[in-house]
Amino acid sequence: MHPAIPGESRQLNAKGVIAKQLVSFRQFNFHPKLKRMGVDQPLITLGSNTQFTIWSVIDIETSISGETILFLKHVKPLVCYQRLITRSIDSKFHPQIKDKLGRLTDDIYKAGRDSIVDRSREAACAIVNAYMLKQGYIEKIKI
Structure with missing residues (x-):
């Protein structure tokens, strides 16, 4: 019997x-x-619901026996948010937001x-401003 499965004795x-x-x-x-x-750029989570890491599928191949082989690369969490965020804003703001999220990612570890x-404040301001501009809540802004 396994201690993590209490009803197993039944x-x-x-x-x-x-x-x-x-x-x-x-x-x-x-x-x-x-x-x-x-889906063009799939992401995979490995772990449990509360403790996981995020991986990007960089290549998919088939072995000689027919099994699928996935080549994965670890993705920093902010990169995932960047993918979601860029879908909600105009493409002209993507480079600025990518830069600000990149700086934040670097600072988190250093x-x-x-x-x-x-x-974090700089990245959040750039994202919110670009989103509000797209939605028409504000007019011309400079990021």
Whole structure:
């Protein structure tokens, strides 16, 4: 019995054995499904619902036996937000926002708290201003 599964003792058979199934490999046709869904740059999360890392699929190949091989690259969390944000604003603001998020990402791993707060404020202002301009809430702005 496993300590993380408290009700497992109820699954004992007459001989005191618990029948379990272990799935070690399951084939999944990843590439055709992505094409049907219209996904160009898929992201994958590995881990649990509360503790995970984000990965970008950089290439998909098929092995000689027909299995799909995914080549993954770790993605910093702010890059994911950048992908979402850029869909909601005009493309002319993408370079400025990418720059500000890039500076914030660099500071998160290298700089002190004050610098991170400043970079966060700059990125948030650029994103909100560009979004509000697109929605028509404000007129001409300079980022």
